Amino acid sequence: MRILMVEDEKYIAEAVAQVLKRNNYSVDLAYDGEYGMDCAVSNIYDIIILDIMLPKKDGLSVLKEVRKSGIETPVILLTARGETEDKVRGLDTGADDYLAKPFHTNELLARLRALGRRKTELVNNGILKYGDIELNPLSLLLKRGNSEIMLTLKESQLLELLIKRNGMIVSKEIIIEKLWGYDTDAEDSRVEIHVSLLRKKLTRIRSGISIRAVRNVGYILKNSKG
Known part of the structure; x- marks a missing residue:
């Protein structure tokens, strides 16, 4: 938080x-x-x-x-x-x-x-839903059907941000501000690492949700089944 x-x-x-x-x-x-x-x-x-x-x-x-x-x-x-x-x-x-x-x-x-x-x-008892996934930001648990996987705090914060900005491209600058704050020295590469790790976990639970990179702009969630 x-x-x-x-x-x-x-x-x-x-x-x-x-x-x-x-x-x-x-x-x-x-x-x-x-x-x-x-x-x-x-x-x-x-x-x-x-x-x-x-x-x-x-x-x-x-x-x-x-x-x-x-x-x-x-x-x-x-x-x-x-x-x-x-x-x-x-x-x-x-x-x-x-x-x-x-x-x-x-x-x-x-x-x-x-x-x-x-x-x-006020937000479905804290559970965020998007496509076939459910994210509990409090327990850091990501689920798809009967499959589940634990996220790190930063992975959970990143996915929460992308879900809440549904349909919107989120820039690396916004991600850095949200996850690390205004005064951080975190660079774009830090964002890229966490996006890569989160993608792998979405793949491991066989989710239809993917994180698409928009060149020179940012990232957006996509639902292959929606």
Whole structure:
């Protein structure tokens, strides 16, 4: 699960990011509202943690623009303790939850798990279906009929992205941003390796689904039976 945290206090953001990474979350950090909004509207994140007090653009303005853009990513709003008005305005603007600062990381992890479960319930209990395959992003299990195979985390994230962009070509740049984040040094060759490994696993379960490369553009899922 990929998290965007928009927080201008760098030492807090980096400390929280380390905790989240130890709990198997991928985390990108933004230290001001303008950059945070640019990241959020890319729609590559599963959950956004958004502070209200931010330079360049405050959190509530960011949230309003994100929702106006049609982005439905769950948002946890970070508020000052006791600022009831901010909490109410945040929820009215489209936040899914709020957390008062300072907070314990265990509480944040519990909120993230709750939002993750809620999101999963909205998508066929987390099971993604395409053609003859079923992918469970939580267990990393790929199935076709009675055949099944375990994917790596990156393989699962790649297949999930391609399924959700059904019928659309996904560029290598988007794949890198989704799987490794904005600040990564991952190159196109990394994408090509994971595409190759995923293709082999689709072949091993004899799926009619294939990953087609569109020269100089990206990748798209194809269903030979559809």
